[in-house]
Each structure stands twice: as C-alpha cells, then as structure tokens.
Amino acid sequence: MNSTDTTAELLENRKTEASAWFEDLRNQICKAFEDLEDELTGTNADQEPGRFERKTWQRPDQVGETGGGGTMSIMRGRVFEKVGVNISTVHGTFSEQFRKEIPGAEESEGKFWASGLSLVAHMHSPLVPAIHMNTRFIVTSKSWFGGGTDLNPMYEIEAETQEFHDVLKATCDKYDPAYYPKYKEWCDDYFMIKHWNEPRGVGGIFFDYLDSGDWQTDFNFTQDVGRAFLDIYPRLVARHMNENWTEEQREWQLIKRGRYAEFNLVYDRGTRFGLMTGGNPEAVLMSLPPEARWP
Amino acid sequence: MNSTDTTAELLENRKTEASAWFEDLRNQICKAFEDLEDELTGTNADQEPGRFERKTWQRPDQVGETGGGGTMSIMRGRVFEKVGVNISTVHGTFSEQFRKEIPGAEESEGKFWASGLSLVAHMHSPLVPAIHMNTRFIVTSKSWFGGGTDLNPMYEIEAETQEFHDVLKATCDKYDPAYYPKYKEWCDDYFMIKHWNEPRGVGGIFFDYLDSGDWQTDFNFTQDVGRAFLDIYPRLVARHMNENWTEEQREWQLIKRGRYAEFNLVYDRGTRFGLMTGGNPEAVLMSLPPEARWP
Numbered sequence: 001m002n003s004t005d006t007t008a009e010l011l012e013n014r015k016t017e018a019s020a021w022f023e024d025l026r027n028q029i030c031k032a033f034e035d036l037e038d039e040l041t042g043t044n045a046d047q048e049p050g051r052f053e054r055k056t057w058q059r060p061d062q063v064g065e066t067g068g069g070g071t072m073s074i075m076r077g078r079v080f081e082k083v084g085v086n087i088s089t090v091h092g093t094f095s096e097q098f099r100k101e102i103p104g105a106e107e108s109e110g111k112f113w114a115s116g117l118s119l120v121a122h123m124h125s126p127l128v129p130a131i132h133m134n135t136r137f138i139v140t141s142k143s144w145f146g147g148g149t150d151l152n153p154m155y156e157i158e159a160e161t162q163e164f165h166d167v168l169k170a171t172c173d174k175y176d177p178a179y180y181p182k183y184k185e186w187c188d189d190y191f192m193i194k195h196w197n198e199p200r201g202v203g204g205i206f207f208d209y210l211d212s213g214d215w216q217t218d219f220n221f222t223q224d225v226g227r228a229f230l231d232i233y234p235r236l237v238a239r240h241m242n243e244n245w246t247e248e249q250r251e252w253q254l255i256k257r258g259r260y261a262e263f264n265l266v267y268d269r270g271t272r273f274g275l276m277t278g279g280n281p282e283a284v285l286m287s288l289p290p291e292a293r294w295p
Numbered sequence: 296m297n298s299t300d301t302t303a304e305l306l307e308n309r310k311t312e313a314s315a316w317f318e319d320l321r322n323q324i325c326k327a328f329e330d331l332e333d334e335l336t337g338t339n340a341d342q343e344p345g346r347f348e349r350k351t352w353q354r355p356d357q358v359g360e361t362g363g364g365g366t367m368s369i370m371r372g373r374v375f376e377k378v379g380v381n382i383s384t385v386h387g388t389f390s391e392q393f394r395k396e397i398p399g400a401e402e403s404e405g406k407f408w409a410s411g412l413s414l415v416a417h418m419h420s421p422l423v424p425a426i427h428m429n430t431r432f433i434v435t436s437k438s439w440f441g442g443g444t445d446l447n448p449m450y451e452i453e454a455e456t457q458e459f460h461d462v463l464k465a466t467c468d469k470y471d472p473a474y475y476p477k478y479k480e481w482c483d484d485y486f487m488i489k490h491w492n493e494p495r496g497v498g499g500i501f502f503d504y505l506d507s508g509d510w511q512t513d514f515n516f517t518q519d520v521g522r523a524f525l526d527i528y529p530r531l532v533a534r535h536m537n538e539n540w541t542e543e544q545r546e547w548q549l550i551k552r553g554r555y556a557e558f559n560l561v562y563d564r565g566t567r568f569g570l571m572t573g574g575n576p577e578a579v580l581m582s583l584p585p586e587a588r589w590p
Contacts, residue, residue: 082590195570195579258583265560266570275490275561284490288553290590294583295377 011139014215015113018137021219022087022117025135025226029085029119030073032234037077042242044124050077052085057280059090067092072283076290079128079241083121084286090114103209104142113139116147117226118270120287121233126253127240129153129160129201130260132287133229134270135222143215145222146208148183149229150191151236152201152260154253161202164232168205171228175221176212183207193263200263257289264288306434309510310408313432316514317382317412320430320521324380324414325368327529332372337537339419345372347380352575354385362387367578371585374423374536378416379581385409398504399437408434411442412521413565415582416528421548422535424448424455424496425555427582428524429565430517438510440517441503443478444524445486446531447496447555449548456497459527463500466523470516478502488558495558552584559583 030052037049058069070088077083091113099105105112116136123130135147151164165184172180183205191200205225210218264271264287274284325347332344353364365383372378386408394400400407411431418425430442446459460479467474478500486495500520505513559566559582569579 076590195574195576254586261556261587261589262560262580265557266567272561279490281490285557285589288557288589291549291586291588292556293586294556294580295371295585 011143014143014219015115015137015139018219019089019115021223021226022089022115022135025223025230026071026073026085026087026117028230030075032230033075033077033080033083033121036079036234036237036241037075039238040079040241042125043244044078047078050075050080057283059088059092059280060278070280070283072286074286079124079237081122081124082290083119084283085117085119086283086286087117088115088283102140103144104140107141111140118287122257122289123237123241125241125243126154126245126249127243128237130257130289131229131233133226133233135226137219137222142211144209144211145218146210147222147225148187148204148206149225149233150187150201150204150206152256154249154256156202160236164202164204164236167228167232168225171221171224172205174224175217179207179221180205191263193259194267195262196259198259200260251293251295254289254291254293255295257292258294261288261292306438309438309514310410310432310434313514314384314410316518316521317384317410317430320518320525321366321368321380321382321412323525324521325370327525328370328372328375328378328416331374331529331532331536332370334533335374335536337420338539339373342373345370345375352578354383354387354575355573365575365578367581369581374419374532376417376419377585378414379578380412380414381578381581382412383410383578397435398439399435402436406435413582417552417584418532418536420536420538421449421540421544422538423532425552425584426524426528428521428528430521432514432517437506439504439506440513441505442517442520443482443499443501444520444528445482445496445499445501447551449544449551451497455531459497459499459531462523462527463520466516466519467500469519470512474502474516475500486558488554489562490557491554493554495555546588546590549584549586549588550590552587553589556583556587 034051052073052075055072056069057072059067068090070086073085075083094102094105094110094112099110102112114136116134118134120132121130130152131149133149135145137143137145151161169180172183184203187203187206188199190206191203193200212218271284271287275281329344329346347368347370349366349368351364351366354362363385365381368380370378389397389400389405389407394405397407409431411429413429415427416425425447426444428444430440432438432440446456464475467478479498482498482501483494485501486498488495507513566579566582570576
C-alpha cells in the first residue's frame with residue numbers, strides 16, 4: 001500500500017466516522033424529544049405524545065448519477081408543533097460558477113462530499129424558544145467541519161440566554177479560548193435580519209471551515225457541540241412546556257415566525273444553496289414554521 | 296427656451312402625468328374594493344365592512360438626501376383579509392454595481408426616478424383568488440413602463456382563468472397583437488416557483504422595458520392594464536365572495552400562501568431589490584400573506 005492509498009483510506013474512514021456520528025446524534029436527539037413529548041402535563045396533554053416519522057430521499061447528481069441522499073425525521077407532536085431533524089450524506093460536482101466560492105473545490109474539479117445533521121424545532125408554546133442546530137463535515141480537495149446553534153425565544157429571559165451561551169462557551173473553551181468569542185460574533189452577524197436591522201434570535205455559535213490541522217480534535221469539538229445542544233435545549237423545553245400561554249403570546253409567536261421565515265428564505269445560505277442547486281425542497285424547507293403571520 | 300429645456304420639461308411633465316395616474320388608479324381601486332366590502336352577505340357579514348388606512352413614508356436616498364417616498368393603503372376587511380395598495384415616487388442614485396443591471400443607468404451616472412403602483416390582495420375566502428398587480432414608470436437616461444398582473448386561485452376554475460386572460464388579451468390587442476403572447480409567456484416564466492417546479496398561480500401578463508418610441512401610447516397601454524384589472528378582478532371577487540367554504544379549503548389556502556411567500560422572498564425581483572437596497576421593509580413586505588402554513 002503506498003501513501004496515496006493510505007491517505008485515501010484515511011479520508012474514507014473519516015467520512016464513515018463523521019456520517020455515523022450524525023446518525024448517532026440524530027437518534028439521541030429524537031429520543032430526547034420524544035421523551036419530552038411523553039412528559040407533558042400542561043396544554044395539549046390530552047393529545048397523544050408525538051413520535052418522529054422518517055422519510056428517506058435520494059439526490060440526483062448534476063450529471064444524472066445518484067449523489068447520495070438523506071433521511072428526514074419529522075415530528076408533529078403536542079410539545080413540538082413541528083420539528084425536523086435531517087441527516088444527509090451527498091456527493092457530486094459543483095458547477096463551474098459555484099466551485100469558485102467553496103474552498104478547495106477548484107482543485108477537486110468541483111467534486112465534493114458532504115455529510116451533516118440539520119435541525120429546526122418550532123414549538124406549540126410561545127414560552128418555549130424555537131431552535132436551530134446543525135453540524136456538518138465537508139470534503140473537496142480540502143476538508144472541514146462547520147455548524148452551530150442559535151436560540152429563538154419569543155420572549156427573551158436574559159438569564160436563560162446567558163445559560164445557553166454559558167454551555168456553548170464551556171464547550172468551546174475546552175478546545176480553544178478564541179473559539180467562543182469568534183463563533184458567537186459569527187453567529188450574531190449571520191443571523192441578522194438585515195432589512196429589519198433586527199437579530200433573528202438571541203444568538204449562539206456559528207463556525208465554518210474548521211480545519212485546525214488535527215482532524216480528531218476538530219471532530220471531537222463538532223461532536224461536543226451536538227452534545228451541548230442535547231444538554232441545554234431539552235432542559236429549556238422541560239422548564240417551560242407546562243406553563244400556560246395566552247392568545248396574545250401565541251399571536252406574537254406567529255409574527256416572530258414570519259420573521260424567521262423571511263430570514264431563511266432571503267438570507268440563509270443553506271436554504272438558498274439547497275433551492276438553487278436542485279436540493280430536495282421538502283428537506284430544505286423543513287425549517288419553515290408550521291404556521292406564521294404577517295398581519 | 297432651447298431644445299434641452301424643452302426635453303427636460305417634457306420629461307418632467309411625463310413624470311407628473313404618470314405619478315398622477317398611479318394616484319388616480321389607487322383611488323379607483325380602493326373605492327372598488329371598499330364597495331365589495333359593503334356588498335358582502337356571506338361569511339363574515341356580521342363584521343363591519345373594511346376600510347383602507349393610509350400611511351406615508353419617506354425614502355432616505357443612498358447619499359443621505361430624501362429620495363421621495365410613498366403611501367401604503369392597507370385594508371384588513373371582511374372580504375379582503377389583507378390587501379395593500381402601495382404607490383411610491385422615489386429618486387436617487389444606484390450603486391456602481393447595481394447600475395450595470397439597469398438600462399440607461401450607467402449613462403445617467405446611476406441617477407434614477409421611479410413611480411408606480413403595487414398591489415397584492417389576500418382574501419378570507421379560499422374560493423376567491425388572490426391577486427397581484429403593478430405598473431410603473433422608470434427614468435434613467437432612458438425611460439420605460441413596466442408592470443403586469445397575475446391571478447392566484449386556490450382552486451382553479453378553467454373558464455375563469457380564460458376570462459381573466461381574455462380581458463388582458465383584449466387590452467393588449469388594442470395596441471399590438473404581439474403583446475399578449477409575449478407578455479403572457481414572460482409572466483409564466485417569471486412566476487414559476489422553480490424549486491417546486493410549480494407555477495405560483497394561473498398567470499396573466501408581465502411586461503418591462505416598454506419604450507415603443509411613442510410615450511403617449513405606452514402610457515395609454517399602462518393605464519389600460521390598470522383599467523383591465525379594475526374590470527376583471529372585482530367581478531371575480533363578487534362572484535365568489537358569498538360562497539361558503541370548508542376548513543379543508545381554508546387549510547389548502549394557507550399552504551398555497553406559504554408557497555406564495557416562498558416565491559416573493561426567494562425570487563421576486565421587486566421584493567429582493569427593495570430589501571437589498573434599504574427600501575421600506577413594511578411597504579416591500581406588504582405582499583406577504585396575513586397567515587400561512589407549512590404543515
């Protein structure tokens with residue numbers, strides 16, 4: 001076996017490991033969310049607890065070959081009004097135009113491989129924050145991790161914003177004290193609804209192109225971001241899901257969701273990339289709220 | 296008076312005439328829609344008939360000067376769930392980047408003037424089509440008219456699609472037999488929700504850069520498009536607004552509205568232009584549905 005074989009084999013192992021982790025994380029998240037469905041005692045407790053349903057899809061590559069695919073897990077429950085947890089592992093060739101924008105894609109002649117998990121939860125209760133989380137591993141002639149999570153309360157509780165950020169900061173600080181301030185700022189910049197000059201939510205972290213030179217450590221960090229999410233979000237849901245809410249609070253939630261939809265459709269890179277490159281629109285648009293208002 | 300003065304004066308007169316027409320058309324449309332509110336006998340007839348409310352806004356120019364402004368007329372009625380009729384007359388300077396995309400804007404050093412009317416109506420009844428209409432007059436170093444209208448039924452009635460198109464065709468044919476086929480196709484191409492490979496509605500006409508060399512005739516045509524709208528749309532509303540609808544039909548309407556919001560936020564040139572160039576987001580996004588679902 002020569003060194004090229006070894007390098008290629010190493011990369012294949014990394015792809016397999018990363019994909020396996022995204023599936024594992026998906027399973028842990030779905031279990032945690034179904035447990036919350038079981039534990040509800042407040043509004044909607046007369047309904048059956050929700051359960052995830054899975055739907056797989058295949059991605060036609062741009063040259064007509066099958067380019068991998070994914071599995072959408074979606075639950076329409078009694079706590080979670082609509083939550084999608086998508087995993088996908090796809091490969092293919094970027095257009096001449098698009099490859100200029102992606103690190104290492106000109107050198108790979110546009111060839112790419114990508115695997116990731118993407119999650120958006122819209123809750124029945126306006127007192128429970130909505131959330132987004134995703135992590136991914138991308139390979140062109142380079143390879144890197146990216147991802148993040150941001151919290152979207154309808155009514156901010158400052159101590160909880162702090163609690164959410166503290167968990168993310170602790171995760172980041174295990175790896176590099178520079179990560180949290182950098183990734184927090186990136187998140188704040190990214191999730192700005194520019195036309196309203198208004199943030200989408202109360203932030204979190206956002207990172208991309210993470211390749212420190214130590215793959216295992218970067219992978220550990222990416223896994224820990226997933227674990228941090230699993231630690232903090234179900235706790236916030238459990239804390240508020242049994243509280244009663246008013247019609248006025250629900251109305252405000254629907255208006256905030258309209259703004260959330262504006263952000264995703266006008267600015268979100270993943271959404272626009274997915275729609276413009278022939279991604280599965282059902283999976284790409286799973287982030288959109290079940291109900292929204294622009295009164 | 297030399298010929299430059301005469302040309303400048305002629306252009307100013309045209310601007311004044313065009314703006315005055317858009318205001319006149321706005322008044323006629325608002326009157327027709329309020330009359331429909333008065334005439335309702337079906338669902339919601341126990342509520343007060345809706346009336347338009349007006350709100351004016353000023354546009355800061357990109358160099359800080361005031362660059363004109365507009366008036367939003369909005370009605371949340373018992374037939375019209377939400378209808379916005381915006382008129383605006385603005386001027387300013389396009390960015391170096393943007394002027395490359397606009398005819399005559401490099402020659403005008405980016406200077407532009409624009410006046411127009413833009414209307415979107417979302418109806419309570421899923422049996423009454425939603426509609427969009429706009430017409431505008433733009434001046435750079437060139438000048439032209441643009442606009443159009445497209446019908447968005449939740450349940451298409453083919454004879455009514457035909458009726459709508461017949462009125463538009465008759466209007467077009469008064470001017471040029473080539474207009475209708477060309478503008479119908481432009482509309483079909485434009486109002487395609489590409490990621491679903493699905494048209495937004497049942498079409499209509501869409502025209503832009505109309506400068507035949509005979510300004511008065513082009514202006515007459517633009518006015519007649521407004522009059523055609525005033526002829527056909529209130530007739531369609533009156534025909535269906537007193538019919539009863541079901542919860543299932545309402546649910547389908549909310550889903551179709553979600554797709555409508557996707558089109559406007561992802562593809563619509565006017566919406567994206569308005570948001571990206573610091574337009575008044577309240578006026579730009581008046582087209583968004585009062586309520587929508589992505590279940």
